[in-house]
Amino acid sequence: MNPQEAFCPNIDCPARGQIGKAYITIHSQKEQSFMCSVCQQTFTTTKGTLFYRLHEDARTVLVVIALLAYGCPLQAIVQTFGLGTSAPCGIGGNPPGNRGKPCN
């Protein structure tokens, strides 16, 4: 967690997008969050990334994406990683007429 590599993601902040200007400080190590000294807003290290508000382990998500990219069947991934099947999937296994329904 290095504030020198982070930037403020607040669209209304004049310091938005500026890296290494010392505007960003660590707000919470435990929650992995930074604070912008210009707009006083806090944000997590994952804001604006694939991992923002993710409840699964980031490494697991990366592995699942790689497996999907290489054509691994969705059901095999669900079984291997013990992922729930009640959520709508829309990626991979469901045919176009079945999008938004649980994977089967």
Ligand SMILES: [Zn+2]
């Ligand atoms: Zn800011």
